[in-house]
Amino acid sequence: MPFTLATWNINSVRLREGLVLKLLREEAPDVLCLQECKSPVEKIPLEGFRELGYQHIVARGQKGYNGVAILSKLPLEDAGSEDYAQLGHARHVAARLENGVTIHNFYVPAGGDVPDREANEKFGQKLDYLTQMRDAFHAERPGKSILVGDLNIAPREDDVWSHKQLLKVVSHTPVEVEHLGETQDAGGWVDVTRQDIPEGQLYSWWSYRAADWDAADKGRRLDHIWATPDISNAAHGSRVLRAARGWERPSDHAPVFATFDL
Structure with missing residues (x-):
């Protein structure tokens, strides 16, 4: 049965509850993964x-900070979470659908403003977080899985408005x-x-x-949907809902969608 999945850094689920409802x-995605919810789980406004x-x-x-959530019309079970780089932050949660697909929802650290781990602790934390993600995927290569979220990196030259001007700007630096x-390769x-x-x-x-x-239009592609090779060919219909960036009191991110025929 096909299902559509969306990922969105909402920048406060309580402040922007109305935008999520909209x-x-x-x-009407079947599954919505949110990042930067900025709320304890018990205070997420679930009723609507x-x-x-x-x-x-x-x-x-x-x-007040971080936070990840997976909302679903489809039954799913909690598949755990990881605290990569041991930051004590709510940056990852996983859930498993009844068809056996595991969804990983990530909010990778932004990394501060200075791309130098010696001068900026947050940049080092970002690199360490990605390194531990890599090592985890090396240790146990995932299967039948989808990884989504605000990964806070725009990897390709055409994922940013100016490759040359952003080479030394956090989110697009070569390192x-x-x-x-x-x-990505590890998994x-x-x-x-x-x-x-x-x-x-x-x-x-x-x-x-x-x-x-x-x-x-000085944008960056920071939000991603990945899939393991065993199900990636089932994906189609990818799009960015750019219009959401123009909604009233918006998040600075727009939702990203994909449909999977699984």
């Missing part, structure tokens, strides 16, 4: 989501791109979005700092 009503048919949730949360590539992950949309500029994040984000 997405669920208008787009449940009224729209999203009866199943697996989440990890903390007060970050290398770390993400090693993580054999297929970039589903680029499998479906192989050419051209593609973004999922636009800074709040731009006076007119749409006209400036």
Whole structure:
């Protein structure tokens, strides 16, 4: 049975509950993975989501920061979470659907503003987080799995508005791109979005700092949907809901979608 999955850094699920409800009503993905929920699990506003048919949730949360949640119309079970780099942050949660597919929802550390681990502890934490993800996938290569989330790296030259101007900007530096590539290779992950949309500029994040984000269009593709090779060919219909970036009091990220015939 086909199902559609979306991933979205919501930048506070309580502040933007109305935007989540709008997405669920208008787009109706079967599964919605949220990052940066900024809420303890018990304070996530579930009632409205449940009224729209999203009866199943697996989440990890903390007060004011980070937080990941998987909302689903389809039954799923909690498949655990990992604290890569031992940061004590709610940055990963996994859930398993009845068809045996495991969904991993990640919020990789942003890494601060200075791309130097000696001068910026947060950048080192980001690299360490990716290294431990890589090592985990090396140790136990995943199968029948989907990995989604705000990975906070735009890996390709056409994943950013200007490759040359962003080479020294956190999220597109060569060392970050290398770390993400090693993580992807370790799990054999297929970039589903680029499998479906192989050419051209593609973004999922636009800074709040731009006076007119749409006209400036200085975006980056920080949000990703990957799948293991055994199910990647079942993926299709990838898209970024750019319009959501223009909703009232929006997140600076737009939702990314893919459909799987599984």
